[in-house]
Amino acid sequence: MRQLTVISGKGGTGKTTLTGAFAALAEGAVIADCDVDAPDLHLILHPEIKEEKKFSGMKLASINHEKCINCRKCYENCKFDAITDDLRVNELKCEGCGVCVYVCPVNAVEFKERDSGILYISETRFGPMVHARLNIGEETSGKLVSLVRSTAREIAEKRKKDLIIIDGSPGIGCPVIASLTDSDLALIVTEPTLSGLHDLKRVYDVSKHFGIKTMVCINKYDINRENSEKIEKFCMENGIEIAGEIPYDPDFTKAMIEEKTIIEYNDNPLVREIWEKIKEVMQSLS
Amino acid sequence: MIIAVASGKGGTGKTTVAVNLALSIDAVLLDCDVEEPNCNIFLKKDLKDIEDVTLDVPVINFKKCNFCGKCSEFCEYNALAVTKENVLVFKELCHGCGGCKLVCPEDAITYEKRKIGEVAGDGSFYQGKLNIGEAMATPVVSAVKKKIDRRKDTVIDAPPGASCPVIESVSKSDYCILVTEPTPFGLSDLRIAVEVLEKLGIPYGIVINRDGIGNEKVEEYCKENNIPILMKIPYERKIAELYSRGVPFTLEMPEWKERFRKLYEAIR
Ligand code: SF4
Ligand code: SF4
Numbered sequence: 001m002r003q004l005t006v007i008s009g010k011g012g013t014g015k016t017t018l019t020g021a022f023a024a025l026a027e028g029a030v031i032a033d034c035d036v037d038a039p040d041l042h043l044i045l046h047p048e049i050k051e052e053k054k055f056s057g058m059k060l061a062s063i064n065h066e067k068c069i070n071c072r073k074c075y076e077n078c079k080f081d082a083i084t085d086d087l088r089v090n091e092l093k094c095e096g097c098g099v100c101v102y103v104c105p106v107n108a109v110e111f112k113e114r115d116s117g118i119l120y121i122s123e124t125r126f127g128p129m130v131h132a133r134l135n136i137g138e139e140t141s142g143k144l145v146s147l148v149r150s151t152a153r154e155i156a157e158k159r160k161k162d163l164i165i166i167d168g169s170p171g172i173g174c175p176v177i178a179s180l181t182d183s184d185l186a187l188i189v190t191e192p193t194l195s196g197l198h199d200l201k202r203v204y205d206v207s208k209h210f211g212i213k214t215m216v217c218i219n220k221y222d223i224n225r226e227n228s229e230k231i232e233k234f235c236m237e238n239g240i241e242i243a244g245e246i247p248y249d250p251d252f253t254k255a256m257i258e259e260k261t262i263i264e265y266n267d268n269p270l271v272r273e274i275w276e277k278i279k280e281v282m283q284s285l286s
Numbered sequence: 287m288i289i290a291v292a293s294g295k296g297g298t299g300k301t302t303v304a305v306n307l308a309l310s311i312d313a314v315l316l317d318c319d320v321e322e323p324n325c326n327i328f329l330k331k332d333l334k335d336i337e338d339v340t341l342d343v344p345v346i347n348f349k350k351c352n353f354c355g356k357c358s359e360f361c362e363y364n365a366l367a368v369t370k371e372n373v374l375v376f377k378e379l380c381h382g383c384g385g386c387k388l389v390c391p392e393d394a395i396t397y398e399k400r401k402i403g404e405v406a407g408d409g410s411f412y413q414g415k416l417n418i419g420e421a422m423a424t425p426v427v428s429a430v431k432k433k434i435d436r437r438k439d440t441v442i443d444a445p446p447g448a449s450c451p452v453i454e455s456v457s458k459s460d461y462c463i464l465v466t467e468p469t470p471f472g473l474s475d476l477r478i479a480v481e482v483l484e485k486l487g488i489p490y491g492i493v494i495n496r497d498g499i500g501n502e503k504v505e506e507y508c509k510e511n512n513i514p515i516l517m518k519i520p521y522e523r524k525i526a527e528l529y530s531r532g533v534p535f536t537l538e539m540p541e542w543k544e545r546f547r548k549l550y551e552a553i554r
Contacts, residue, residue, distance in 0.1 A: 010322050011446055012297015016471065037447035038295040038478055040471045059362065079383050092453050092485075097362055097383030136482050139450035142421060170296050170446060171321035174421035194532035195301065195324040202322065205418045224530035253499050256469055 001156055002282050005034075005183040007168035007176060007207070008190065009199030014219040015189045017252055017262060018271065019167040020044045023126045024263040025275045029163040031124065032152035033131040034145045034179040036117065041167045044259050047122030047129045055132065057143045058096030060114035061089050067108035074100035074109060092137045117144050119151065128155050142174035149179070163282075172206050180207060184285050186214045187243060187278065192227035200231065204238070213285060214240055217274060221245040241281065244274035287554060288440045289313070290459040290488075293466060294475025296446035299495035299519065300465045301325055302529060304443035306536045307463075310546035313439035317413035318455040320403060320426040325443055326413055327532045333406035333413070339429040340399035341382040341422065346373045350394035357386035357395065378421055405429045423451040431455070446475075448482045456482070461553050462490040463516065468500035473507060480513070491553060496521040516549050 004022070008015040019041060023031045033041040061082075063074070068087060075083045078100055082093035089100075101109045117134040130152040134141050152164050166183070169175035180186060186207040190200040200216065207214045216235050221228040228245065235242050255265035262268045291304040301319070305328045308315035317325040326333070344357070344366065351373060358366040358373075365379035366386060377400055387395040403416040403426040414430035416423050423445070431454070434440055444455035444462075456462050462483055466476040476492070483490045492508055497518040508515050519525065528535045536543045 008297075010297055010324070011295045012467075037449050038475045040295070040474055043470050043474055077384070077388070079381075092450075092457075095381055095383065097381060097385055098360065099383050099385045099388065102360070102385060102388055134449065136448050136478075136485055137450060137453045139424070141449050171423075172418060173321050173416060173423045173451075177419070177421060191530075193530040194327045195322075195529075198324060198327055199322050202418065209419045223526055227530055250499065253469055256471060257501050259470060 001162050001164065003164045003166060003183045004185050004187065004278065004282065005166040005168045005179055006187045006189060007179065007203055008170060008188060009172065009203035010195055011170045013189045013191045013196060014252065016040045016167055017256065018189055018217065019165060020261040021263050021268070021271045022165050022275055024261040025272065026126070026163055026165060028127045028161060029165045030127060030152045030156045030161050031129040032148050032164055032166045033129070034148050034166050034175065035169050036132045036134045036141050036144045036148065037169065037175065039131055039133065042131055044256065044261055045124040045126065045129060046259070047120065047124045047131065049120050049122045051121040053119040054115065055117045055119050055144055055147060056113040057116040057138060058114060059098070059111050060091060060096055061094055061100050062110050062112065063087055063089060064108045064110055067106050069106055071105060073103045073105065077103045095139060119147055121151065121155070127161070128159065130155065141169070142178040145169060145175045145178035172202050176203070176206060177210070180210055180212055183212050185278070185282055186212045188214060188216045189219055190216060190231060191220050192218060192224040192231060194227065197227060197231055197234070201234065204240070215243040215278065215281065216240050217243045218245040220248040222247045243277050244270060246270050287461065288434065288442065288459045289553070290442040290444050290456040290462045292444040292452065292456055292462055292464055292479055293446050294448065294477070294479040295471065296322065298465045298467050298472065300446065301443055302495070302535070303463060303465050303493050304441050305329065305534050306542065307546050307550065308441040309534055310536055310543045311439060311550045313441045314435065315411045316430050316433060316440060316442045318427045318430050319443050319445040320414035320416045320423050320430070320451070321445060323413045323415050325411070328534045329411055331408055331411055333408055335408060336404055336406045337429070338401045339403045339405060339414070339426045340401050341380065341425055342384065342397035343377050343380045343382065343400045344375055344386050344395045345398050346375070347394045347396065350392045352392055354391065356389045356391065360385050360389045378419070381422065402426065405433070407433060424454050427451050427454045448478045452482060453486065456488060457486060459488055462488050463493055464490055465493045465495055466504055467496045468494055468504045470503070472500070473504050476504065476507070491516040494518045516552065517545060
């Protein structure tokens with residue numbers, strides 16, 4: 001089984017648009033949306049939800065004021081300033097470490113599972129899809145991403161699929177690390193802006209750090225050719241293969257508005273070519 | 287006044303709005319998007335004043351440790367594993383809560399500082415940066431926010447999304463500007479951002495970037511929910527091109543400076 005993760009560092013470069021197109025081209029891959037913070041892939045794939053699972057990441061403390069004797073030990077020991085002056089737990093700040101539970105002399109702190117998000121197992125017109133929604137202000141997106149990935153794997157094994165296509169999370173922190181773990185190939189979608197170049201370097205450092213074979217796709221390469229050349233140069237110097245370059249093309253937005261993949265919208269030949277290249281590279285990986 | 291600039295998703299123009307607003311009203315700018323700090327691409331400042339951001343991670347004194355396993359039992363983040371004759375510390379997983387030291391009956395745990403990122407700045411601009419391979423962005427955001435001086439107008443470039451570092455970035459702001467684009471993805475992400483601000487109880491308004499590339503759905507949504515649209519920035523080749531070169535567009539298009547000032551007057 002092969003796993004392809006599409007990432008971008010910064011958002012808005014076309015990562016999800018390309019992931020959707022690959023899902024259409026792959027014919028029967030398992031699709032995983034690991035952008036649990038702000039998922040968008042469902043807007044073009046229209047998954048029909050078959051199964052829902054509650055996800056609970058960290059625990060949450062709460063103070064029982066009938067038992068509390070106002071000693072303030074919890075307040076003094078919480079490293080995350082999650083206990084307010086009037087001894088209440090700020091749910092958005094509590095990291096569920098359990099220190100307050102431990103230090104309270106009268107067992108006034110309750111420690112509960114927290115409702116952190118939902119995992120969905122769905123069907124799309126291109127195959128099974130696993131996606132999720134993280135609740136506002138949760139810190140455990142890495143854990144939820146790992147759950148999306150492991151569920152996608154289980155489905156691939158059960159249904160004998162040999163490819164998982166993953167819409168990765170943005171950034172370089174916990175969720176993107178969790179999206180990349182165990183991937184065979186990372187495709188970084190970037191754009192020829194200075195921010196695009198800057199973020200490409202940062203996210204490439206992450207995939208390199210974890211030893212994952214990486215390719216780059218330059219989207220809207222014609223909005224600044226000079227920067228596109230800089231990206232090409234960076235790739236050459238680091239031995240990164242360029243999967244393809246796509247010009248600025250309003251059809252991509254039009255396809256999105258019609259809630260279709262670009263393949264269904266105009267059978268974009270450039271995207272097809274990129275997909276062929278990626279397939280080749282994935283097959284050559286041992 | 288403290289104004290946060292946020293968006294449900296990256297790449298909508300959040301940094302552009304934050305940088306141009308700060309330049310137009312002479313505010314202090316804080317780049318809290320510590321995973322992808324991009325403001326300085328536009329400001330091109332030489333940031334000399336650099337501070338490390340550290341977390342306390344446990345160090346085991348093996349002369350005292352009797353491998354009872356209480357610390358690893360306590361740790362909610364699985365950052366400690368105790369075997370018959372060893373204690374493994376997985377530093378990247380540690381949140382620095384201090385619990386293991388509290389529960390250790392042999393007093394065998396002390397803490398050392400581990401660098402996870404840095405804050406650099408020059409008085410009018412500060413940026414936080416998370417080190418590669420590190421998972422915990424929130425402490426770096428908190429460190430940047432320590433630079434807030436309530437007497438000065440401050441603009442915060444928040445990270446995208448709705449997770450913990452976003453909350454940390456926008457909390458205690460007086461106002462939040464949400465940047466979006468007029469597409470289905472833009473609308474979906476905007477809804478998430480709105481949910482965050484409703485939960486935090488911070489007043490907010492919308493800036494539509496790349497106006498004209500998509501449909502009317504974002505505007506309809508704002509109207510239905512009585513959310514003010516503060517500004518629309520059209521999709522113009524010149525703006526896109528200046529962005530790609532890392533030039534704040536208000537510097538080359540001064541009429542926009544005036545518009546950003548008006549925006550500021552409107553939300554004050
Ligand atoms: S569980 Fe930890 S983070 Fe939450 S309130 Fe208690 S001490 Fe603070
Ligand atoms: S440690 Fe327990 S008793 Fe003391 S203030 Fe906190 S909740 Fe109340």
